[in-house]
Amino acid sequence: MRLKTPIQDFLVDHARVNPISFHMPGHKGSALYKRYGFNEFLEHYMDCDITEIIGADNLFQTEGILQEAQDNYAELYDSKKSYLLINGTSGGIIAAILASVPKGKKLIMARNCHKSVFNALTLTDIQPLYAYPGLIREYGISGAIPPEEIEALLKNNLDAEAVILPSPNYYGICSDIEAIAEIVHRYDKVLIVDQAHGAHLKMFSRFGVQGLPKSAEESGADIVINSIHKTLASYTQSAVLNINTDRVSPYVIEDKLQCIESTSPSYLLMASLDINAAILKAHGHELMREWADHLQYFYEEAKKIECLEFIGKVPGMDWTKINFSLGKLGISGDELETMLLKYHIFIELYTGDLVMCMTGIGNSRADIETLLNALREISEDHKNNLLTEKAGIKLENGPTQLLTYKKSRLYEIPKNKIRVPLLEAEGLICASSVIPYPPGIPLVCPGEKFEKETLHYLKALRENKEKVIGVNALGEVVVGAE
Ligand SMILES: Cc1ncc(COP(=O)(O)O)c(C=O)c1O
Known part of the structure; x- marks a missing residue:
């Protein structure tokens, strides 16, 4: 009888579906190592x-x-x-x-x-x-x-x-x-x-x-x-x-x-x-050229997909990260993530309507083709949902709307700490970072004051089952004790 191994079982089951990885790590599986003779x-x-x-x-x-x-x-x-x-x-x-x-x-x-x-x-x-x-x-x-x-x-x-x-x-x-x-x-x-x-x-x-x-x-x-x-x-x-x-x-x-x-x-x-x-060192040129060609192909083809919006090759942008949205069709980022899963496509993250696919050195032309095909089909299947008024990518669907980092006063980091329910933390000083994951960037840092808007946003993230480090299972955050 096979032993029960929760982590190993998960990994092997995942590998069995031949997943298409648009998340880290960049190697995207064993094909690259095999291609260059590292089978042993x-x-x-x-x-x-x-x-x-x-x-x-x-x-x-x-x-x-x-x-x-x-x-x-x-x-x-x-x-x-x-x-x-x-x-x-x-x-x-x-x-x-x-x-x-x-x-x-x-x-x-x-x-x-x-x-x-x-x-x-x-x-x-x-x-x-x-x-x-x-x-x-x-x-x-x-x-x-x-x-x-x-x-x-x-x-x-x-x-x-x-x-x-x-x-x-x-x-x-x-x-x-x-x-x-x-x-x-x-x-x-x-x-x-x-x-x-x-x-x-x-x-x-x-x-x-x-x-x-x-x-x-x-x-x-x-x-x-x-x-x-x-x-x-x-x-x-x-x-x-x-x-x-x-x-x-x-x-x-x-x-x-x-x-x-x-x-x-x-x-x-x-x-x-x-x-x-x-x-x-041996194949850098070939690999970077291929990667750039795959991306060029993606962006060219993506332009033809109805209602698909994406952050293109704007200056200062590392366009190996493909950020796109079908928000015009009323599809939010988490819905699009779920839809892409049917094609065994695993994304890196979504924020509101915006989905981010992280490409890497190991992505093949076939991965890009699968992503394009999936987006074409999803767009076609939902074209009747076209929202009449929608300009640009918006992040208004659901709680993953990104909060901007506000310039806020920094207070002394509290020495004595207590836990309080999220919505009771308004006006109190944060004593332990609150970090939505991904992207792993603290939304509230020790020494910053909790604001009402942020607390409601965090509550919504948790209700949406998103990971937030610093908010425990009871929905409490750590603040300074008087
Ligand atoms: C901006 C940024 N810096 C640093 C790191 C940490 O990198 P590592 O996972 O290699 O420790 C991450 C991880 O996602 C990150 O997003």
């Missing part, structure tokens, strides 16, 4: 799960095979030094912040940073100074961080130590890192870019495929952290941190990486990073 690694998967045996090098004192793989990354990204990470970009972000900002000092950060940035703050009482992203009104999503915001914060806080922001953000919107780097360096500070969603940007330009925004490495950022797993070909949780200038000491970064990473780094994760680098 896949077959010997279990036996390759080793520890630091003789000859296997050591992640925290790299001198052998791991150093070789790190050197390959330094070559691919033209960085001064690259580090393999086994705790994702999350780990790299925390290490980079701890290495750049002493205990209790100030960090200028985008308000829409990932929660790992907020986690770093709490470790050594770092004081945040928020830069707010613009709003792309037409689509209702967060936009770029204006360089002027960064400049104003630096001007008024000469004692800030570093600046961190995500680029691209979850939806693919990139900030002008070149302009921001120029400003940050004029004030002699360190610029850290969370490029979790843009590990591929440098690969497009490295291999001469035009059309994507410039990578942070090429734009002058000091430290850049890339989730190789999200868009390229390594396993989930593997990432790479690049040091690009002399402003940061590699020794301090190494010390902080040791503090926060597991002392039992997985050789499977590190081997997948190694394989990704090898595939890119």
Whole structure:
């Protein structure tokens, strides 16, 4: 009798349906590894799960095979030094912040940073100074961080130590890192870019495929952290941190990486990073070209689908993230997600009417064809529902309407904490971040006041069974006790 294994059963059942992945990770299954001859690694998967045996090098004192793989990354990204990470970009972000900002000092950060940035703050009482992203009104999503915001914060806080922001953000919107780097360096500070969603940007330009925004490495950022797993070909949780200038000491970064990473780094994760680098070095041009062609084809064909709206190849947009909507036909994002499941298409996320499909290095032309066919059929089946008045993508269906990040006063983070029901938290100070997942960006941070509108939004998210970290099963949040 087969043993009951809830996780394994789920994974195997999922693999059996031949899912079409438009979510992370970027490898999209074993086909890519097989295409480039890594069958033996896949077959010997279990036996390759080793520890630091003789000859296997050591992640925290790299001198052998791991150093070789790190050197390959330094070559691919033209960085001064690259580090393999086994705790994702999350780990790299925390290490980079701890290495750049002493205990209790100030960090200028985008308000829409990932929660790992907020986690770093709490470790050594770092004081945040928020830069707010613009709003792309037409689509209702967060936009770029204006360089002027960064400049104003630096001007008024000469004692800030570093600046961190995500680029691209979850939806693919990139900030002008070149302009921001120029400003940050004029004030002699360190610029850290969370490029979790843009590990591929440098690969497009490295291999001469035009059309994507410039990578942070090429734009002058000091430290850049890339989730190789999200868009390229390594396993989930593997990432790479690049040091690009002399402003940061590699020794301090190494010390902080040791503090926060597991002392039992997985050789499977590190081997997948190694394989990704090898595939890119040998076949980077071919793969980036194919990927760009698939996308070009998608956008051309998508234009012909009635009532399908999408964020196209606008400047500053990483259009490998396909954001589209059939809101004109009265179809909300969660409804569209369910409809796409019938075609075994799994999306990354939806926000209101907007669905985001995250493409990766492993997506094939067949994946794109299936997505286009599904959208054609759904559009055809619902064409009678055409809403008479609807201009542009709207985010008004359901609770996933995105709230913008409001500039709000920061209060002292409460030392004494209690839990209260959501709707009783109005006017109280948040003591533990509230984070809708995805995208994993805190909606309310410790030290911010809970507002009525936000609380109702959170209640609606929970009623819609969306994951919200920081709101427990009883619907309570943590606030400061008097
Ligand atoms: C903007 C952003 N930064 C950082 C991370 C963390 O990356 P990782 O999953 O590699 O730890 C994420 C994860 O989704 C993210 O969305």
